[in-house]
Amino acid sequence: MGRPPSNGGPAFRFNLPEVTEMEAILLQHNTAMPGRHILEALADKFSESVERKGKVVVQFKQIWNWFQNRRYALRARGNKAPGKLNVSSMPRAVDPANQMRNVLQPLAVGPKPTHMSGNLPSMTPVPSVPGVMRSGSDNSYLEFEAKSGRDGAWYDVQAFLAHRNLEIGDPEVQVRFAGFEVEEDEWINVKKHVRQRSLPCEASECVAVLAGDLVLCFQEGKDQALYFDAIVLDAQRRRHDVRGCRCRFLVRYSHDQSEEIVPLRKICRRPETDYRLQQLHSAANDFANSNQLQKPAPDAAAKTPLSQPSASVPNVAPELKDPSLSASATPATSVQPSSNAATVPAGSA
DNA sequence: GAGCATCCGGCTGATGACGT
DNA sequence: ACGTCATCAGCCGGATGCTC
Numbered sequence: 092m093g094r095p096p097s098n099g100g101p102a103f104r105f106n107l108p109e110v111t112e113m114e115a116i117l118l119q120h121n122t123a124m125p126g127r128h129i130l131e132a133l134a135d136k137f138s139e140s141v142e143r144k145g146k147v148v149v150q151f152k153q154i155w156n157w158f159q160n161r162r163y164a165l166r167a168r169g170n171k172a173p174g175k176l177n178v179s180s181m182p183r184a185v186d187p188a189n190q191m192r193n194v195l196q197p198l199a200v201g202p203k204p205t206h207m208s209g210n211l212p213s214m215t216p217v218p219s220v221p222g223v224m225r226s227g228s229d230n231s232y233l234e235f236e237a238k239s240g241r242d243g244a245w246y247d248v249q250a251f252l253a254h255r256n257l258e259i260g261d262p263e264v265q266v267r268f269a270g271f272e273v274e275e276d277e278w279i280n281v282k283k284h285v286r287q288r289s290l291p292c293e294a295s296e297c298v299a300v301l302a303g304d305l306v307l308c309f310q311e312g313k314d315q316a317l318y319f320d321a322i323v324l325d326a327q328r329r330r331h332d333v334r335g336c337r338c339r340f341l342v343r344y345s346h347d348q349s350e351e352i353v354p355l356r357k358i359c360r361r362p363e364t365d366y367r368l369q370q371l372h373s374a375a376n377d378f379a380n381s382n383q384l385q386k387p388a389p390d391a392a393a394k395t396p397l398s399q400p401s402a403s404v405p406n407v408a409p410e411l412k413d414p415s416l417s418a419s420a421t422p423a424t425s426v427q428p429s430s431n432a433a434t435v436p437a438g439s440a
Numbered sequence: 441g442a443g444c445a446t447c448c449g450g451c452t453g454a455t456g457a458c459g460t
Numbered sequence: 461a462c463g464t465c466a467t468c469a470g471c472c473g474g475a476t477g478c479t480c
Contacts, residue, residue: 159464162463163466
């Protein structure tokens with residue numbers, strides 16, 4: 092949905108007299124949409140003005156757009172009611188904008204989780220084991236997600252309630268989904284449908300999402316909005332700005348093979364891609380160090396925190412700044428969610 | 441303090457989805 | 461067909477931090 096100037100020139104902008112006149116007309120109409128003939132007359136008039144004649148033709152559509160936007164803006168300003176909660180009524184649906192997927196806080200960790208150390212398949216049948224576990228190797232926490240057999244979507248695990256070993260097939264765990272009640276508990280195949288929790292992407296982490304990756308993607312349907320597995324088919328890198336990452340990712344959902352272009356905020360990357368960020372950080376360090384050797388005077392790249400790789404060169408897509416990153420990065424198509432996720436301690440990626 | 445680069449927030453034009 | 465709304469993306473100006 093790009094909006095570059097269609098003629099390649101500078102972005103169109105109404106000048107002050109034009110805006111003043113349109114505002115006056117809007118007031119005359121009590122903020123209602125003026126008739127088409129009025130808008131056309133305005134377009135003709137503006138096109139014939141001294142400033143525009145022979146240079147720019149003001150289109151009817153541009154006038155119409157202005158009135159639409161101005162009316163919408165006026166209304167939005169008037170309706171601004173503070174503190175209005177946006178509560179979704181959709182079951183298990185989570186707003187991707189705030190990047191929260193019923194994440195348990197570390198405080199929720201139980202008294203003896205460390206023995207698990209991310210080795211789920213060997214877990215003992217201790218009832219109500221928290222779905223968040225402290226890694227044995229460091230102070231980070233492991234969080235798990237599980238794939239529901241009811242809708243095929245992935246949910247954060249609040250607690251592992253029990254486990255059983257079937258005579259045939261893989262072991263299963265009884266899972267309490269975060270934010271759901273007992274009636275939603277499910278028995279889930281540990282190897283196939285339980286894994287380390289996918290990670291919401293911060294703006295600077297879009298570089299870790301590459302074509303071919305397995306990701307968890309927020310799919311919004313008519314009557315449900317859930318997280319499903321998806322493969323990244325293509326990544327369209329765009330400039331970052333104050334709002335963060337504006338890259339777009341073409342994904343194909345694994346459950347229905349549908350394709351969609353989504354922003355970063357709808358994507359959760361697999362923890363296995365952490366190494367890419369580490370590579371980026373070390374590459375940025377090398378870059379900063381080499382720059383310091385060549386040019387003692389500090390520059391922006393050296394000053395910028397590594398956690399914001401895009402901020403140092405805001406006008407360039409992050410992956411383009413460091414060719415070594417894309418060259419060395421390996422697509423995660425071979426990720427085996429269950430085994431990997433359940434056995435790899437957090438931070439060891 | 442001047443000059444510069446960058447960050448940050450807001451404004452604005454454009455477009456698509458959806459409802460009537 | 462038209463109106464409403466949400467969102468995208470470019471641009472601009474003020475704030476901030478750094479160097480000289």
